[in-house]
Amino acid sequence: MDFKTTYDGYVRIVEAALGTYFDDTAEIAEPLKSAMGYSLFSGGKRLRPVLALSANALLGGDANEALPVACALEMIHTYSLIHDDLPAMDDDDLRRGRPTNHKVFGEGMAVLAGDGLLSYAFEIMLGNALKYPDNAQGHLLAIRQVASGAGVFGMVGGQCMDLYCQDGGEADGKVLEFIHRNKTGAMIVSSLLSGLYLCSPDETQSGAVRAYGSDVGLAFQITDDILDVVGDAKKLGKHTGSDARAKKLTYPALYGLDAARKKVDELVGSARAHISCFGEKAAFLTELAAVLGRRES
C-alpha cells in the first residue's frame, strides 16, 4: 500500500461524486447553489470522507455503497465551517486562502448555505440507503451515527461550549477536553464508524475503530491548536494567532507547546495500537494517524 496513492485515490472518487450533487441536473435555487458550492469546492483535505471509505475498506465494504455517506460527511463538515466563521461565532474572514462564505454571499445566505448542506447530506444518505434494502439496518446505524456526531451530543454541543467560553464563560482543562472531543472528535469518530457500520462489524471491531477515532480526533484538534501558534499562515490558508487574540482556551495555552506535542505523539501511538487487530487491512489508517500527527496544514 502506498499511502499517498491510496489517499489521493479516495479524494479523487469523492471529488467526482460531490460534483454530481451540484451538476446541472441538481435544480437548487440560486444563489444558494453557488454559496454551497463555493465552500464545498475550495480544496479541503476531504479527511472525513477518506476516514469513512478507509474504515469501510477495513472489512472489505463496497466503496460505491459508502461513497454517498462519505460525501455527506464532507457536506456536514463544510456546513460547520460556514456557520463557525459567521460574525456571531468565530468571525473569520479567511478560510482555505479565500474569503469566508458570508464575506462573499452575505450572512443570511451563509446561514442558509450551511442549513442547505446539512439537509442535503441527510437527503443523500437516505436516498442511498433506499437502494440497499438488504442492508437497511447497516445504513440506519451509519446515518444515525453521523447525526449523533454532528448534533447536540457531538459537534454542535462542542461548538456551543466553545462559543460560551469565548463569551467569557468559565473554562478549564475539563471543558477544553469536552470541546475538543465534541467539536472535532465526534465527527472524526462518526466518519469512521459510519463507513464501518455498512459492513456489519462485531462489537470488538467497532470498539477498536471508535477508540482509534477518539485518539486521532483529539490529536487532530491539538495539532490544530499548535498550528495556530507556530504554523505557516500561507500553508494553512487562514490567519494564525487567532486563538490567542480571542483568548481562546487551547491545549498549548493550557499546558505549553512541548506538552501539547508530546500528547499528540502519545495519542497517535495509542490510536495505531487500537486498530492493530485488523492486521494488514489497517495499514492505511495506521499510517494516516502518523501523518495527521505531523501535518503542517
Next chain:
Amino acid sequence: MDFKTTYDGYVRIVEAALGTYFDDTAEIAEPLKSAMGYSLFSGGKRLRPVLALSANALLGGDANEALPVACALEMIHTYSLIHDDLPAMDDDDLRRGRPTNHKVFGEGMAVLAGDGLLSYAFEIMLGNALKYPDNAQGHLLAIRQVASGAGVFGMVGGQCMDLYCQDGGEADGKVLEFIHRNKTGAMIVSSLLSGLYLCSPDETQSGAVRAYGSDVGLAFQITDDILDVVGDAKKLGKHTGSDARAKKLTYPALYGLDAARKKVDELVGSARAHISCFGEKAAFLTELAAVLGRRES
C-alpha cells in the same frame, strides 16, 4: 369524530413526547439546551406533528411508531423559525408573543440552537427507525421525505428565494408561488407523507395525500400573508404589517385581498376533494383543511 378533541389529543401526546427529549436525562450542553427549549416550548400550534399523526392514522398506523417523526418535524419547524428570525434574515424580534431566540441567547447561540434542533430531529427519527427493523424501508422513505421537504429542494430553497427577493432580487407571481410552495408547502406535504409512508401506502394513496398537502400548504401560506395585513397582532403573537414594511412579495400585495381570500377557499375545497378516497378515515384532515382556511392566528 370531534375535531377539537382529536386535535388537542394529538397535541397532548406530542407535547409529552417532546418533553422527554429535553428532560434531565438528555445531557445537552448549556446554554444550548435552554436555547433550543426556549423556542420549542413556546406554544406553537404543533400543526406539522398533527399532520404526520393524522396521515398515519388514515391507514391505521401505530401512533407510537410515528410519534418520534412527529416530534422531529416540530423541531425542524422550530429551527427554521429561529434561523428565519435572525437579523441577517427577516430580523424579527417578536415570535409567539415573546422575544425571538437571538434576542435572548445572542445570534451565535441562536444559529447553534437551530443547527442543534435540525440534527437532533434526524438523530431521533433514525434512532426510532432502528427499533422497527421490519419496517426499515417505511422509515427510510419517511425520513428521506422529511429531509427533502426541509432541504434545498424544499424549505431552505424557498427561504433562499425569499431572502434573495428581500435583498432586491427580481420577483413575480411565479417566484412568489415558488417561495410559498417551498418555504412552507414542502414541509406540510412532507409532514403528511412521512406519517403515511410508515404504513406502506400505494401510489394512489400517497398521491392523494401529496395533493391534499400541496393545496393546504399553499392555502396556509396565503392565509399567513392575509393575516399580516388584516390580522390581530395580539392573537398572532407577532407584529403585523412586516411584509409591507419589508416590501415583501405576497399574495395580497400581488393580487389583492379579495382574490387572495378566494384562492384560499378554492384550495381548501380542492384539498378536501383529494382525500375523499379515504372515506370516513379522512374526516379529521377534511375538517382541518377548512379550519386552517379560516384561522385567525
